[in-house]
Amino acid sequence: MPDDLTQKAINMLLAGGTLLSEPCPYCKGVRVxxxxxxxxxxxxxxxxxxPVKIESKKENSTxxxxxxxxxxxxxxxxxxxxxxxAKQQELIKSIDSxxxxxxxxxxx
Numbered sequence: 327m328p329d330d331l332t333q334k335a336i337n338m339l340l341a342g343g344t345l346l347s348e349p350c351p352y353c354k355g356v357r358v359x360x361x362x363x364x365x366x367x368x369x370x371x372x373x374x375x376x377p378v379k380i381e382s383k384k385e386n387s388t389x390x391x392x393x394x395x396x397x398x399x400x401x402x403x404x405x406x407x408x409x410x411x412a413k414q415q416e417l418i419k420s421i422d423s424x425x426x427x428x429x430x431x432x433x434x
Contacts, residue, residue, distance in 0.1 A: 335367045391431050398424045 335358045339345070343360030350357050355368025364372055398421060405417040 331365070331367055331370050335365060338365060391428065394424055394428050394431070398428065 335343075338358045338360040341360060343358045346357040346359050346364060348357070349355060350366035350369060350371065352371050353366060353369040355366045357364045357366050359365075366372070401417055401421050401424065405414060405421065408414050408417060
């Protein structure tokens with residue numbers, strides 16, 4: 327274990343890094359993780375970074391919006407078929423909540 331790697335690992339740990347339970351994929355050595363970077367104390371290698379698809383906030387809110395609108399349609403059709411006043415009240419409250427949430431999402 328080279329001294330410079332040992333010193334770098336010590337500095338990472340002192341700065342809030344953590345020891346990883348998974349060994350190095352190259353040499354099975356001990357790794358230290360700090361700020362998303364894993365350093366192998368034995369060989370000094372870091373695993374290759376693989377591109378990660380990051381879903382944008384807009385795509386995520388659009389997906390959520392579509393889900394909520396589908397749920398609103400289902401609740402509306404349930405309300406049309408419901409005969410019991412108590413159940414109708416529950417459905418109306420749920421529909422009202424969904425409408426408010428959808429309006430907030432659309433305004434963002």
